[in-house]
Structures are given as C-alpha cells and as structure tokens.
Amino acid sequence: MNGAESLVKTLLGSGVDVCFANPGTSEMHFVAALDRVPGMRCVLGLQENIVTGAADGYWRMAEKPACTLLHCGPGLANGLAGLHDARRARSGIVNVVGDQAVYHRPFDAPLTADTEGWARGASAWVRTSSRSEDVGADAAVAVQAARTSPGQVATLILPSDSSWNEGGVVAAALPVPAVPQADPHAIRQAARLLREKRNVLLLLGGLALREGAQQQAQRIAAATGAKLLAEGSNARIQRGRGRLPLERVPYVNELAVKALEPYEHIILVNAKEPIGFFGYPGKPSRFWREGCELHALTRLEQDAETALRALAEELGAPAAAMPDPGPRPEAPRGSLSPEGLARAVAALMPDGAVVVDESVTYGRGFFSESHAAPPHDWLQNCGGAIGYGPPVAVGAAIGAGGRRIIALQADGSAMYTLQALWTQARERLPVTTVILSNRKYQILIGEYQNVGANPGRTAMDMLDLGNPDIGWVQLANSLGVEAAQAANLETLGDLMAQSFSRPGPFLIELLI
Amino acid sequence: MNGAESLVKTLLGSGVDVCFANPGTSEMHFVAALDRVPGMRCVLGLQENIVTGAADGYWRMAEKPACTLLHCGPGLANGLAGLHDARRARSGIVNVVGDQAVYHRPFDAPLTADTEGWARGASAWVRTSSRSEDVGADAAVAVQAARTSPGQVATLILPSDSSWNEGGVVAAALPVPAVPQADPHAIRQAARLLREKRNVLLLLGGLALREGAQQQAQRIAAATGAKLLAEGSNARIQRGRGRLPLERVPYVNELAVKALEPYEHIILVNAKEPIGFFGYPGKPSRFWREGCELHALTRLEQDAETALRALAEELGAPAAAMPDPGPRPEAPRGSLSPEGLARAVAALMPDGAVVVDESVTYGRGFFSESHAAPPHDWLQNCGGAIGYGPPVAVGAAIGAGGRRIIALQADGSAMYTLQALWTQARERLPVTTVILSNRKYQILIGEYQNVGANPGRTAMDMLDLGNPDIGWVQLANSLGVEAAQAANLETLGDLMAQSFSRPGPFLIELLI
Known part of the structure; x- marks a missing residue:
C-alpha cells in the first residue's frame, strides 16, 4: 500500500468522508487512491478559497471535519483566506496540501514555496509527512486535531513521494478529545x-x-x-x-x-x-x-x-419558555429595502433553512425581522476575509444534507469567490443566492466619508463597481446556475418561492 | 501631512505612478491620500491575485515597479500566488498592505493575522511602518528594494494609524542600485x-x-x-x-x-x-x-x-546576423490544432504584440510556429501558480502603453483569476484573450495516466470541467468584455483580426 492509500483509508476510518479538492500534479497519487478506495465524496472547486470555504461551511452544519486537497504552497496560499475565516469561526478542517517530493525540494523548482510557513498563520496544527510510513498515523492525528474543541484547522502537508512510496500503514481513528468543562x-x-x-x-x-x-x-x-x-x-x-x-x-x-x-x-x-x-x-x-x-x-x-x-x-432558576416572537411576517410587497428583504426571507423560507449571510452593509438590520421565522440556522463571516459566502454555502449545503441554503450575498464580496457558483451547479446543491447588487463597495464609501470627505474620482476608481456593471444573471448562467433579476419585493418573493420548490441552485440579482 | 500622504508623495517621487488596488477599511486614509495627491493611476482588481498579477505584468513590460494596495493579512493571502509567480519571474513590485492600527492589534480583531509571516514567503524585503514619521523613508527603501536587480517583491505593511497620524515626511528617491557585473x-x-x-x-x-x-x-x-x-x-x-x-x-x-x-x-x-x-x-x-x-x-x-x-x-567573435526565420506564415485554415493556433497568431499579430502565454498543454509547441512573426514579446508563467495569465495581461497592457496583448489562456487556469476580465473592460485595455476551452484539466489527466491508469469516476470528478460546461462568451459579456466562439481556424483568424483593429478587450472561446 502506498502512502496515499493509507491516507484515504485512515481518513475514512476516522469519519472523514467528504473531500473538497483542487488537485494538481503533485497530488495525482492521492487522486488515484481516492479513485481506488471507495467511500470519499470528492467535490471540485475551481479556485482554492472555494475548497477551504466549503470545508468551513461543511463543519458548521455537519459538525465533523471534511478534508481538503490543495496543490503546493501557492495552492494553499489561494485558500488561506478561507482558512482564516474558518479559524475565526472555530471550524475543524483536515487541510491536506500536496507538495514537492522531499528529494526534489532542494532544487527549488518553480512551485516550491514555504508551504509550512504559510500554513502556520491559519492552522492550529501543521505537520509534514515526510515518509510514506508516517502518513496514516499523521492523518489520524490531523483528524483528532481538527476535532479538538472548539474545532481547529489542521494542515497535513504531503510531499508527493510520501504519497507514491510503498510502506503506507492505515492508522486507527483516535478518540475525539473530550470538550473541556467550565471551571x-x-x-x-x-x-x-x-x-x-x-x-x-x-x-x-x-x-x-x-x-x-x-x-x-x-x-x-x-x-x-x-x-x-x-x-x-x-x-x-x-x-x-x-x-x-x-x-x-x-x-x-x-x-x-x-x-x-x-x-x-x-x-x-x-x-x-x-x-x-x-x-x-x-x-x-x-x-x-x-x-x-x-x-x-x-x-x-x-x-x-x-x-x-x-x-x-x-441560581435555582426554573425552566423558562422561549419568548413568543409574534406572528410570522407576511410576504412583503413594494419597493426593495433591507427590512423588506429580511421580511421576505422570514416569510418564505422553508423549515430548517440555513442562511449564509454575507450581506455586509445591506444586512445589518436583518435579525430583527426574522425572529418569527420557522426554525433555521444563520451563518456569518467570523474572520472578515471577503467572499466567505459562496464557498460556505457550498459546504453548508453538503453538510446540512438537503436543507435549503439561502445565501444573502453582497455583490462586491461575491466577486472574490464567484467560482463557487459552478460547484453549486455541478453538485446540484439547494442554494438560493440573493445578490445584493448595488454596484459599489458601499461599506468603503461609508468608511471614506468617515475619514471626512466624499470620495473624488481617483477614490471612486477604487470603490465603484459600475463601469462596467456586472451582469449577475449572465454570470450565473455561464457557470451553470439559473438566475433572474428582481427589482421589487413581489418579484423577489416569487423567485425565492420558485427556487425553494426546485432542486439545485438559483441566483436572484436584487437591484438595490 | 499624514503618513498616507507622505507615502503617496514618496512613491510618486520615486517613479511609482501606477497602483493596482483592492482596498479595504484599513486603507481608507491611503485611498484618501491618493485622491488628494494627483499623479497616481489607480486600477481596481476585484480579487487580490488580479492586483499582484497585474503588478507582475506591469514590471515585465514597463521595467519599473507599480505599487499594490491590499487589505490586511487575508487580502495579502489572496494575492500571494500572484506574488509567488512575480518572485519567480524576478519582477519588482512595491507591495503595500494596509493592516490593523498598531494599538488595535493586541485585541486580535477578526481580520488580524500574521501579515508579516505570510509576506515573507513571497517577498525579498518586508517591513512594517509602525510610525507615520517612518512611512516615507520606508517607502523609498521599498522602491529601491523592488528595483534591485533582477527585480524583487518588496512588501511594505502599513498599519492604519501610521497612515492617518500626522507627522509624515516625504522621502527623496533613493538611487537604483547598479546591476552587478559578471566576474x-x-x-x-x-x-x-x-x-x-x-x-x-x-x-x-x-x-x-x-x-x-x-x-x-x-x-x-x-x-x-x-x-x-x-x-x-x-x-x-x-x-x-x-x-x-x-x-x-x-x-x-x-x-x-x-x-x-x-x-x-x-x-x-x-x-x-x-x-x-x-x-x-x-x-x-x-x-x-x-x-x-x-x-x-x-x-x-x-x-x-x-x-x-x-x-x-x-573570443574575437565577429558581429553575426540573426538567422532568417523564413517567410511569415499565412493565416491558416481548417480545423483547430495547436500548430494552427500558433500559426494564426504568427500570421495575424500586429507589430509589437505581447503574448501572455498560459496555454499549458495546448501550447507546448507554439514557439516553433512563430519565429517568423513580427517582433513581439512573449511572457510565461515562471512560478507555476495557476491563473497567472489574465492578471498579467492587465498589467502588461498598462505597462506596454497601448501595444496589443494576446493572451493564450487555458480554460481551467483562467477560472482562478477570471475577475481580471472586468478590469480589462473597465480600463479598456487592448487585450485579446483566446480561451483554450477543452473543459478539463488536461494536464492532470495526462499526469494521472502517468501514474499508470485511466482516471475513474471519482478522479474525473476532480479533473473534468464539463458538467456544467462553462460558457465563456456569456461569462466575458457579464464582466463587460465582448466575446465570440471559434470552432475553426478561419473564424479564429477573423475574430483575432477584428479584435486587433479595435480598442479594448475581446475574448475568443476556442472550442478545442
């Protein structure tokens, strides 16, 4: 058995059965092992933040880690922002990074980089498996580290010769560490x-x-x-x-x-x-x-x-009923507003929906409108790295096993990770994305004004997303996701309701 | 004068007058200074690898550094792959990264990260300007470091209070270090x-x-x-x-x-x-x-x-004429092939074109077909971080001052940095992108076969880009770039020739 096969078998034996992947040449033996050993669901992301963000969303809903598959230092670098947000969200991830063969590393080939150094800034645990004999045992520790409360990013770096060399040993799952109790x-x-x-x-x-x-x-x-x-x-x-x-x-x-x-x-x-x-x-x-x-x-x-x-x-406190939030809101009508959007979501969401919220400026008041919605989960960006929403929606959909994902997504932020739409289409995930299309970095225009002035032409060259306007319906279509525009609350409600009744993803461009 | 203004003035005085930017809240005083002090061309990228890749392409053609503007550790992380490729290409870049205020850093706010640690893996020079008084002098050294032969990535980290505090001092340009001579x-x-x-x-x-x-x-x-x-x-x-x-x-x-x-x-x-x-x-x-x-x-x-x-x-070697490459190829006709594409480029490119080559498997034999083309420049990916092409095309277009850019671009690679198309449209850059649309990671399928087998279903889930097919014409249009498909060499030639005669970007999806 080679190292790669021992890795796949150890991960599966430790309960890790979803792999978000963006592989490269140095990972081909791992890919081949995934092909030979059945049981791992492999989900392709077309950029690495899709992979790491999806693993974050998966943990939040599944409450167990997925693994990733990234390609060398630069592939890891492309996923660091997603790992940063995951670290801040306290999500457990087994972050597998393929790398140069140990003996090839001294030649400083083009893709050689400080993979461990880059990993450390976003990981609680980093280890390079330099021998095929160690890969299984290291993988079991990585899973344990990922599951250590409250959830951690554990990065396992896999040189390609550790992957292809014989001598791999499957390691038994290690116990999940007990959650520490309060003093x-x-x-x-x-x-x-x-x-x-x-x-x-x-x-x-x-x-x-x-x-x-x-x-x-x-x-x-x-x-x-x-x-x-x-x-x-x-x-x-x-x-x-x-x-x-x-x-x-x-x-x-x-x-x-x-x-x-x-x-x-x-x-x-x-x-x-x-x-x-x-x-x-x-x-x-x-x-x-x-x-x-x-x-x-x-x-x-x-x-x-x-x-x-x-x-x-x-305190001797008796049982207490949860406060009555009052009646569920009716689907609102009329022109768009943040409150209207929040009320539409509250009025129309199916039971058990999962809201992935990267609504930024538009969404600051969403909470107060949706206390009377059916039971649901609401996920936010804990690390501040922009573009967390589309990939987390991918992972949350897979981790939540069929529940409807409602992604409330600022347009500027979506542009960092729009490749996630393609994965949503490929995996036919039940994700309804509402793009809040204001065609500017509104948060920054506000921050600029806080500095004490209105932005001039040079500043607006960096804060305005018009010229050209981004066509979100076309963009989604080009990546395999059906889409439509809404310019008022009635159309928004109709499109949301339609999307909830069908499998697969849908995108609504909200012209705010 | 605040630190930000001293930074802008020092950069301009040191000959840096193009800024590729993706700013955030902590950079607003720098943005405001760019607004107040005239002379810097600011170009927005919608993801950070667009910014860093553009700075790489700019150096290659302009032979002087641009600066960047990135947002905190995670924004830097998103641009590290571009910096990695720039480092391998020996490109000089003044990489400016805004960060948390010095006094705010101990609170470990969400976006706080190991910015310096991440920068080091891609930079020859890293410094954090912790006082507004030092910003100007540090910026002058950063420009000097970037211009040190053969060209280096110099990262200047700018805490937001160094930016907004008064006390900034403009520093004079430092001499460009002499290029060392051979022994x-x-x-x-x-x-x-x-x-x-x-x-x-x-x-x-x-x-x-x-x-x-x-x-x-x-x-x-x-x-x-x-x-x-x-x-x-x-x-x-x-x-x-x-x-x-x-x-x-x-x-x-x-x-x-x-x-x-x-x-x-x-x-x-x-x-x-x-x-x-x-x-x-x-x-x-x-x-x-x-x-x-x-x-x-x-x-x-x-x-x-x-x-x-x-x-x-x-050696007493006399002057020698360059070899005659023979006649310029005629525009080829018929079905698509790598040689046909290379010959079409050679036959049709305008004088002084710049080819940005991320053609991967399809382009391995392009060189031999284009020796008899008019004088041109050909840029390649030196670091192996994928998606280098679209951003480098942005920067090369700006650095080459109006010369036509021909970007030969594999589809899988383009998906890492497709946001660059939007910047090409916004800046009306003369970039003709030819997408080599084979709808798979062909290089990896080849590598998989080298492992000794044909990929099975799980492997193809990670190597195939069909399901859904990416609609490149729609995708380009959605980002403001005109586009069309070509399924044979005649159409390819017609579309290329048309695009060369018009200002602004164009994308050709080549159905290979």
Whole structure:
C-alpha cells in the first residue's frame, strides 16, 4: 500500500468522508487512491478559497471535519483566506496540501514555496509527512486535531513521494478529545454576580448559540433579569420560532458602544471580549464602558450548554419558555429595502433553512425581522476575509444534507469567490443566492466619508463597481446556475418561492 | 501631512505612478491620500491575485515597479500566488498592505493575522511602518528594494494609524542600485570552454532573453558552434523577426532530458540549473546528463548583455546576423490544432504584440510556429501558480502603453483569476484573450495516466470541467468584455483580426 492509500483509508476510518479538492500534479497519487478506495465524496472547486470555504461551511452544519486537497504552497496560499475565516469561526478542517517530493525540494523548482510557513498563520496544527510510513498515523492525528474543541484547522502537508512510496500503514481513528468543562469557580462566581448585580449581560458566542444552550441562557435571564446578546459575528446561530430572539453586538463602532453602555458586568460564554473590527482615530477599540467588568463563564473551547445549565441550577432558576416572537411576517410587497428583504426571507423560507449571510452593509438590520421565522440556522463571516459566502454555502449545503441554503450575498464580496457558483451547479446543491447588487463597495464609501470627505474620482476608481456593471444573471448562467433579476419585493418573493420548490441552485440579482 | 500622504508623495517621487488596488477599511486614509495627491493611476482588481498579477505584468513590460494596495493579512493571502509567480519571474513590485492600527492589534480583531509571516514567503524585503514619521523613508527603501536587480517583491505593511497620524515626511528617491557585473574570471573560463570544448550549450534566462543580449549570444554561437536555448519558463522573451529563433527546455521530463542529452557543458546566463517542475517516481530531477558540467557566466542578478558582449570580445567573435526565420506564415485554415493556433497568431499579430502565454498543454509547441512573426514579446508563467495569465495581461497592457496583448489562456487556469476580465473592460485595455476551452484539466489527466491508469469516476470528478460546461462568451459579456466562439481556424483568424483593429478587450472561446 502506498502512502496515499493509507491516507484515504485512515481518513475514512476516522469519519472523514467528504473531500473538497483542487488537485494538481503533485497530488495525482492521492487522486488515484481516492479513485481506488471507495467511500470519499470528492467535490471540485475551481479556485482554492472555494475548497477551504466549503470545508468551513461543511463543519458548521455537519459538525465533523471534511478534508481538503490543495496543490503546493501557492495552492494553499489561494485558500488561506478561507482558512482564516474558518479559524475565526472555530471550524475543524483536515487541510491536506500536496507538495514537492522531499528529494526534489532542494532544487527549488518553480512551485516550491514555504508551504509550512504559510500554513502556520491559519492552522492550529501543521505537520509534514515526510515518509510514506508516517502518513496514516499523521492523518489520524490531523483528524483528532481538527476535532479538538472548539474545532481547529489542521494542515497535513504531503510531499508527493510520501504519497507514491510503498510502506503506507492505515492508522486507527483516535478518540475525539473530550470538550473541556467550565471551571466550577467560574460558575459560582457568575451566580454570585447575577444574584447581586443589576446591569449584567451574558454575551453568547460559539456553541452557546445552539438551541440547548439558548434554553439554559433563557432560564438564567428570566430568573435574574440579565440580558442576552450574541457576538457581532457568529459561525452559526440557531434562530427562529422556539429560539431566543437574540440581537448581536453591532458592527458600527458607535452603535456597539451604545448597545453595551447599560452594562456594568459582561459574562462571556464562548465569546471573546467585544472589540471593534478596526481601530478608528479617536474611537475606542473596546466596546464596553469604562468601569464595566468582564467575566468568563466558559472559554472558547469549553462546554457552554453544560456550564449554563449548571449556572441555572446554581441560581435555582426554573425552566423558562422561549419568548413568543409574534406572528410570522407576511410576504412583503413594494419597493426593495433591507427590512423588506429580511421580511421576505422570514416569510418564505422553508423549515430548517440555513442562511449564509454575507450581506455586509445591506444586512445589518436583518435579525430583527426574522425572529418569527420557522426554525433555521444563520451563518456569518467570523474572520472578515471577503467572499466567505459562496464557498460556505457550498459546504453548508453538503453538510446540512438537503436543507435549503439561502445565501444573502453582497455583490462586491461575491466577486472574490464567484467560482463557487459552478460547484453549486455541478453538485446540484439547494442554494438560493440573493445578490445584493448595488454596484459599489458601499461599506468603503461609508468608511471614506468617515475619514471626512466624499470620495473624488481617483477614490471612486477604487470603490465603484459600475463601469462596467456586472451582469449577475449572465454570470450565473455561464457557470451553470439559473438566475433572474428582481427589482421589487413581489418579484423577489416569487423567485425565492420558485427556487425553494426546485432542486439545485438559483441566483436572484436584487437591484438595490 | 499624514503618513498616507507622505507615502503617496514618496512613491510618486520615486517613479511609482501606477497602483493596482483592492482596498479595504484599513486603507481608507491611503485611498484618501491618493485622491488628494494627483499623479497616481489607480486600477481596481476585484480579487487580490488580479492586483499582484497585474503588478507582475506591469514590471515585465514597463521595467519599473507599480505599487499594490491590499487589505490586511487575508487580502495579502489572496494575492500571494500572484506574488509567488512575480518572485519567480524576478519582477519588482512595491507591495503595500494596509493592516490593523498598531494599538488595535493586541485585541486580535477578526481580520488580524500574521501579515508579516505570510509576506515573507513571497517577498525579498518586508517591513512594517509602525510610525507615520517612518512611512516615507520606508517607502523609498521599498522602491529601491523592488528595483534591485533582477527585480524583487518588496512588501511594505502599513498599519492604519501610521497612515492617518500626522507627522509624515516625504522621502527623496533613493538611487537604483547598479546591476552587478559578471566576474571577469567567469568570462575567461567560459571563453576557454567555448574554445576547447564541443557540445556546449548556453542556457539563457531573465534579461539574457532581451534583443541586445540575444545579439551577443548569436555572435558567440556563430563563432564557436555553441547552441542556444531558453529556460523552460521565462518572464519575457523578445521574439520574432530580428530575434533568435530560440526554443526552450521542454516541460515534459523525458523530452527535456532528451533535449539536453547532447551537451557536455552548460553555461548558465541569468538561468537556473535546468530541473523538473516536479519529481516523478523513477525519473530524474536534473535534466542534464551524467557527467555534464554546469558553469555560470552570470548569476540571476548580474548583467547578462554586458557579460555576453565581453565574452564575444574575448573570443574575437565577429558581429553575426540573426538567422532568417523564413517567410511569415499565412493565416491558416481548417480545423483547430495547436500548430494552427500558433500559426494564426504568427500570421495575424500586429507589430509589437505581447503574448501572455498560459496555454499549458495546448501550447507546448507554439514557439516553433512563430519565429517568423513580427517582433513581439512573449511572457510565461515562471512560478507555476495557476491563473497567472489574465492578471498579467492587465498589467502588461498598462505597462506596454497601448501595444496589443494576446493572451493564450487555458480554460481551467483562467477560472482562478477570471475577475481580471472586468478590469480589462473597465480600463479598456487592448487585450485579446483566446480561451483554450477543452473543459478539463488536461494536464492532470495526462499526469494521472502517468501514474499508470485511466482516471475513474471519482478522479474525473476532480479533473473534468464539463458538467456544467462553462460558457465563456456569456461569462466575458457579464464582466463587460465582448466575446465570440471559434470552432475553426478561419473564424479564429477573423475574430483575432477584428479584435486587433479595435480598442479594448475581446475574448475568443476556442472550442478545442
């Protein structure tokens, strides 16, 4: 058995059975092994951020890692932005990067690069398997690293001779490491705080945003009057009827400061301290007010639901019903607006939909319109690397096993990773993409104005996406995805409803 | 004056007046400075490899650096493949990467990443300007580093507070470092070799492939019987009538070994030792035969033309006419073939055209058909990172000041960087792209067969680009580029000729 075959068999034995791939010459023996050993679903991405972003989306929904297949240092480099977002979303990925044969590396052939160095900036675990005998064992450790709470990017670099040489040994699956539990002292301290103080916020992130944890958080809030809020960007929030009507820390600096102004104590539950995406002259990096104290109930890798339940017990909090979000919105009519789009999504989405949100400026108020929608999941961009949406939609569709994906997608961001549409077509994935076509980098025009002026001609050469306008319907068609335009809420609703009733992808260009 | 303004003024004063940009929030003060200070041509790319690849193509034709503008670590990551190819092509680039404010960095905000670490793998020079007072001086050094022979990627990281803080100081342009000259001993030794030995090859790379150096090489070859060959991949070869009818070291291992088999001595002139792109089981990494001796006339950074002239003088070689390549080919007719395409290009290209070649498998024999074309430049992918063609075409068009660019472009490779078409349309660049649409990764199917089998279904899921077919005409149109299909050489010729007579870009989908 060669190293490549030991890799495929070890991955399959460790529960990894989806491979997002963009292979090259140095990966041909791995491709051949995937061909010989049945059981791996191989999904081609035409650029590497499609591959890594898909693996991110897959983890978020499937709650287990996929593997990738990338080609040498530059192929890895092309996927680093997707890995960066995955790292920030705490997604587990077994990131396999083929590379030059060990003995060929000293010749510094054209594609030779610092593959390990580039991998480190986006990975919690990096290893190069330099001998075919080690590939199986290294792969088993990679899967274990990827599944280590809360989820990690584990990069396994596979020189081509480790792949083709005989001597491969299949390794048994290693145990998934137990999720660490909260410190009992942290639970007692949080309980004391909640008993003694007013103006306490529980800031929820990560797995604290799943339904079970939300129920415990609601017990605590109902018993103590503490408020609940989600982080600004979240890998996956379970939302809609039966879940908490959570808002999130606003993106805009002033709004975030205002939202946190009431609180004297913030208890972090799988959440990081609330800080700004960027620094701005004269504005605070920290969003909490002077004198507010931060406490951690659970660190990012600790078990939020168990800790919240223990805290609720410690407080003697009775079971509490989820708030009634009121009636489901009706499908709206008339001209387009952010609220109208959010209401249309809430009104029309099928049960169990998954919203992949890269709506940027247009989508900042979407949450408040969709608390009364059917139960659904909402995925956001946690790393800020642009173009996360289309690839995450690919992976989420595969990871969610047939549930409808609704991708709310800014046009400028979509252009970074538009190749994902082709994979959606090829795999006939149930993805409805709504392109928010404003034909500019609206967020940057806003930021420019914050600098103190309106952009002039040179600046607009870098901020405006018109000239030429991008034809999203044609573009989607050219990549095998059916598409249509909508200029009002009726057409939007009709097109969404149609797309939900058919298999495969569809794209709606929303002329906002 | 803030740091950003000192940066723009220093760049302009140092001769850098083109900026390929994909800005973000942390770069807004730089964008504002570009708006206020006139003189910089700003060209937007919708993904970062468009930006870095364009800067590569610009250097190759303009022979001076452009600057880039990228957004934080992930934006840099998205442009690393382009920088990798530029590094291998020995292109000078002032790579400006905006980043988090220095004081905001410890908060580990979403876009925070190891920007310096990622930059190092593709840069000869990296510096972070942490104070606005230093930005101007650092920028001047960056330009000098970029212009250091043979051309280098110099990455200047610009935290946003260095950009917005007052205290900026414009720095004067630093001298361009002199090009190092060859060691006189190396010239004498090469002369002795050429006098005493038969079976000597001069392997030409880098600036040894410009017209003036070729004339000197021809003197030497005519006087000594030495043979001349170009490296396998070359940043820019001057070709056509009045230039040498050079062939290049073949890509395919066996063919390369065969091509170098006759030689007992190889003299490297701005060239690296001839080795394989990849290692293969049982095949040599080195292409030269056992016992063949390698000698360096000039290292990569040394002045090839002067050294070749000195060598010719040392040999007492008289002036020698360039070989007559015979008559220019007629426009071919009939069904498509690689030779037919190469002949059509040779027959129809305008004087001074620039061929950007990412033709991969289809283009391996293009050279032999186009020696009798009018004088032109031919650019190749030196780093092997895929998708180099469309962005390099953008930059070459701007750097070559109106000359027609003919981009011979494999379809699979084009999909990595198709956003470049939009920039071609926006800037109305004279680029004729010929998409070689075979709807598969043909190179990989060949490599798979070398492994010893035909690809099965799982492998073809990763190697076939059909299902769905990509509609290149629609795709180009959607990005503002006119386009048409050609299924035979007559149509190809008609479309090429039409495109050459009009300003702006055009795309021909060649159904091969």
